[in-house]
Amino acid sequence: MSALRKTYDRIAPIYDLLDGPYEKLWKGRLRTEVFRGLSGAILDAGAGTGCNIPAYPQHAHVTAVDASEPMLMKARQRAQRLGRRVEIRREDLSAMSFADESFDAVVATFVFMCIPEEAQLAALREIARVCRRGGEIRLVDYCMSEKPALRAGMRAMSPWLKFVFHGSYQSGVEKHVDAAGLVVVARNLLVGDVVKMTVLRRP
């Protein structure tokens, strides 16, 4: 079992508690923004406990996948609580069982910041494969602030982020965009200069 999956299997019962304050302060609003304008078949890649579920567009058909079954159990409970129909299943992003071009759009929020550098290209290639040509891929991750004080604070928090979430404030996923056969169509800062959405397209 990978270290990353072990981490999420272990923290699944308390993930929503740990993340709750951020969810209330800014993540909830951000999620609505991230899914805005999407429709059809959407893949929520690395869906975790299903924090994005309230933001799924009403008439879209969303499939939520994650490597950690305990995280997905929480997602199933959330979908049930909210009365949302979501297909939820365990998949490793680096080798998914979906046919090519199965989705109109793919969203991954705070996922690539957790994936080790050497595994990122395989995951991005898979995401590109399952997204239809012309479809949109939206990746949301932290990025290091340019503001010295904030940057220093983020540096200080980095070991905690690594230890608890297997995460990093610098995902580095953009360096794999060409090799995955994708193009960057937009980069939007969503929260100050610390959370960025990279919009990619499969030409």
Ligand SMILES: C[S@@+](CC[C@H](N)C(=O)[O-])C[C@H]1O[C@@H](n2cnc3c(N)ncnc32)[C@H](O)[C@@H]1O
């Ligand atoms: C920080 S959580 C984010 C969860 C959710 N997207 C959110 O916004 O709250 C990262 C999630 O990515 C999942 N993940 C990381 N690497 C993965 C992989 N290769 N395949 C599937 N899921 C993965 C983890 O299991 C974890 O649930």
